[in-house]
Structure formats: structure tokens, C-alpha cells
Amino acid sequence: MxxxxxxxxxxxxxxxxxxxxxxxxxxxxxxxxxxxxxxxxxxxxxxxxxxxxxxxxxxxxxxxxxxxxxxxxxxxxxxxxxxxxxINRDWLDGASDEIYPTYDFYKCPAKFEAFLSSLLAKSGSDGLDGILLSAVDSRVESVLILQETIDSINEKPYYRYYLCSGWFLSYWKSTGYITACVAMCWKNNVYVYGLYVDKATVDKYAHGNNLLDFGYDGIYQLSGIRWYPEDLALVPETYLKNINPEENQFGLNAALSLWFKLYHQGYLDTPYMDNNVELSFNDAHKKFS
Structure with a gap:
């Protein structure tokens, strides 16, 4: 019943x-x-x-x-x-969840350099900014968001965004190549600042499936723990901070070897680079060798 x-x-x-x-x-x-x-x-x-x-x-x-x-x-x-x-037209039509394309420059600094040059040719350095969003847990994926100012209305700008994702600051190779990308931005007067945020915030913006709802203030309306990504190329302690040392300090040694490789290839040539920086990284390398 x-x-x-x-x-x-x-x-x-x-x-x-x-x-x-x-x-x-x-x-x-x-x-x-x-x-x-x-x-x-x-x-x-x-x-x-x-x-x-x-x-x-x-x-x-x-x-x-x-x-x-x-x-x-x-x-x-x-x-x-x-x-x-x-924007992905399929999303606007309601046929896809993917709103933005994402860009992968892992192990491809030359590819990023060409990509950045194409953006600078359109907007110039005055119209381009960046933010590196990272979780406090360095095992979580980070995302570099480049913000292009398209134009302005009543002196308020509106923007287009580029998501460069797939970075894990706990992995030595990933840290090395994101360092190169950030350094190339600074070399071209594209200001990149860093924020440590919670995992949910990184996940929201890293994969292109959510609107980057930053409004008139753009990336600068985000809040979190401020840090300086340019120091990845300049300060050994910052560069090594989140890297998994791995067995017998292999991760730290490999990270420093990669730093020198990228440095000699010219990818870390920022306005702040000088001989003292190379000396400090040499001292760090000796410490972990």
C-alpha cells in the first residue's frame, strides 16, 4: 500500500x-x-x-x-x-562551458616571447598589465592573467584577458619557466604583480570556465596576500621558496641549474638584473650542490 x-x-x-x-x-x-x-x-x-x-x-x-x-x-x-x-562563441551561444581559451607556455619561453610581442604590437606596454594568482598551497595550479586595455568610456577602461595557466610553483621546472615569462613581461614594461589567494579563487579563474568578472577596476580589484613575482628572477630565496626539494635536494639543484640556463639564454634580463644577482644565485647553487 x-x-x-x-x-x-x-x-x-x-x-x-x-x-x-x-x-x-x-x-x-x-x-x-x-x-x-x-x-x-x-x-x-x-x-x-x-x-x-x-x-x-x-x-x-x-x-x-x-x-x-x-x-x-x-x-x-x-x-x-x-x-x-x-570569447568562445560556443559559450555565448550556450553550447559550451568554456568561455576563454587558455594558453600553455610550459617549457616554451620563446613561444611566450612571441605571444607577448604580438600583444605589445596591439596595445603597447601602457595597455597591458598582469597578475600571477597562486594559492598558499604551492601544489595548486597558478595562473598568469594578462589584461589588455581595449579602450575606455568616460575615462573608464574596459578589458580583454589572456589566461596563461598550468603553472605549479612546487615543481622546479614549472617555477623556472614562469620566472622567465614574468621576467620578459618586466623587460617590456608590463607590470605583473602577485597575489596569494585561496584555492577556490585560483580554480575559478585558471581554466576559462568562469567569467573574469573584474568590472571597471580589472585585475586590481582582486585581494589577497601581495607578493612580487619579479623577485623570482632576482632573489634566490623567493625563487626556491615553494619548490619541493625532492630527494637529496634534487629539486632545488635542478631549479637553480634551470635558472642559469634561462639567464644565459637572455630570458631573465630584467631592468633590475645585475652581476650581484648572478653572484647570489651562484652562492645558492653552491649551497645545494
């Missing part, structure tokens, strides 16, 4: 869900225009400013509600928006 009552209740629930969904079709789905507005506002453009950026005949009335905006969207508007912010 109890089984029959349970089956009847389940049937009633299914019927209720059916009528709820069909009486308001699409109510559980996000409008394409809603995503578009979220995208612009996350990158520093208010809803009412969207016509200034998109153009193409859009008016303030058109963007006053998501429903009105939906009627005005064209493939040209959607494609140009994705190109402007470096």
Missing part, C-alpha cells in the same frame, strides 16, 4: 513539472542576450554603454531589457563581441 502511495506521489510530481515547464517555455534557460550583457559588464562595460561599443544601430532602448536586446542581436554583433573580448 505504501508503495502505491509513493508511486502516485511521484506521478503527481511529474505532472506538475510538465505543466510548469510547458506553461512557461524556456523559463529555465538563460537568454543569449543575458549572456551578452553579463559578458560586457564583467569586462567593464555597463549595459547602457553597450551601444557605444557595439554600434550597428543599437540604442539605449534596445539594451534596456534582455528581451528587447535579443530581438536586435545579429550574427555580426555576436561574432564581433567574441572577437573583441577573446
Amino acid at each position: 505504501f508503495g502505491e502511495i509513493e508511486s502516485f506521489c511521484a506521478l503527481v510530481d511529474r505532472v506538475k513539472k510538465f505543466f510548469k515547464n510547458h506553461s512557461n517555455p524556456g523559463s529555465d534557460k538563460e537568454l543569449l542576450s543575458t549572456r551578452l550583457v553579463q559578458l560586457y559588464e564583467a569586462h567593464g562595460v555597463h549595459r547602457n554603454q553597450i551601444p557605444k561599443v557595439i554600434g550597428q544601430g543599437l540604442t539605449l532602448y534596445d539594451v534596456s531589457t534582455d528581451e528587447r536586446l535579443l530581438k536586435k542581436l545579429t550574427d555580426k554583433i555576436l561574432s564581433s563581441t567574441c572577437q573583441l573580448f577573446g
Whole structure:
């Protein structure tokens, strides 16, 4: 008897869900225009400013509600928006969870150098900044986010972001190559600052599946424990701080050997590099040899 009552209740629930969904079709789905507005506002453009950026005949009335905006969207508007912010079109269409592409420069300093040069050719060093987000637990993946200022509205900038992920500061080889990337940024007057944050924050921004919802303040609205990534190339204690020493100090020795390799290849040539830095890394290498 109890089984029959349970089956009847389940049937009633299914019927209720059916009528709820069909009486308001699409109510559980996000409008394409809603995503578009979220995208612009996350990158520093208010809803009412969207016509200034998109153009193409859009008016303030058109963007006053998501429903009105939906009627005005064209493939040209959607494609140009994705190109402007470096967004995956499938995400905007609701067909994918991946919002941003991610870039992997592990063991590829020359590839990063070319990538950075292409960004500088577009925006110049004044329009490019960076942040290295790391968890307090160095075994958690870190992410270098490069922020390109696209333009400004009423003296407030809006941005495009590039996610360079896959860095683990506990691994000597990974530390060496992220050091080279940061040093190349500084060499080209691209300021990179560092924050230690919680694991959830790094995970949120490292993989391209969440909007970088920094708004008008960009990466500078993030908070955490401040540190200076440029010191990776300049201060042995900072460079070695998070590295797993491994058996017989192998990790520390290998890290320092890699530092010298990158240094002699010219990848650590920052404005702050001098002979005293090389001497201090030599002393560190002798200590662990």
C-alpha cells in the first residue's frame, strides 16, 4: 500500500513539472542576450554603454531589457563581441562551458616571447598589465592573467584577458619557466604583480570556465596576500621558496641549474638584473650542490 502511495506521489510530481515547464517555455534557460550583457559588464562595460561599443544601430532602448536586446542581436554583433573580448562563441551561444581559451607556455619561453610581442604590437606596454594568482598551497595550479586595455568610456577602461595557466610553483621546472615569462613581461614594461589567494579563487579563474568578472577596476580589484613575482628572477630565496626539494635536494639543484640556463639564454634580463644577482644565485647553487 505504501508503495502505491509513493508511486502516485511521484506521478503527481511529474505532472506538475510538465505543466510548469510547458506553461512557461524556456523559463529555465538563460537568454543569449543575458549572456551578452553579463559578458560586457564583467569586462567593464555597463549595459547602457553597450551601444557605444557595439554600434550597428543599437540604442539605449534596445539594451534596456534582455528581451528587447535579443530581438536586435545579429550574427555580426555576436561574432564581433567574441572577437573583441577573446570569447568562445560556443559559450555565448550556450553550447559550451568554456568561455576563454587558455594558453600553455610550459617549457616554451620563446613561444611566450612571441605571444607577448604580438600583444605589445596591439596595445603597447601602457595597455597591458598582469597578475600571477597562486594559492598558499604551492601544489595548486597558478595562473598568469594578462589584461589588455581595449579602450575606455568616460575615462573608464574596459578589458580583454589572456589566461596563461598550468603553472605549479612546487615543481622546479614549472617555477623556472614562469620566472622567465614574468621576467620578459618586466623587460617590456608590463607590470605583473602577485597575489596569494585561496584555492577556490585560483580554480575559478585558471581554466576559462568562469567569467573574469573584474568590472571597471580589472585585475586590481582582486585581494589577497601581495607578493612580487619579479623577485623570482632576482632573489634566490623567493625563487626556491615553494619548490619541493625532492630527494637529496634534487629539486632545488635542478631549479637553480634551470635558472642559469634561462639567464644565459637572455630570458631573465630584467631592468633590475645585475652581476650581484648572478653572484647570489651562484652562492645558492653552491649551497645545494
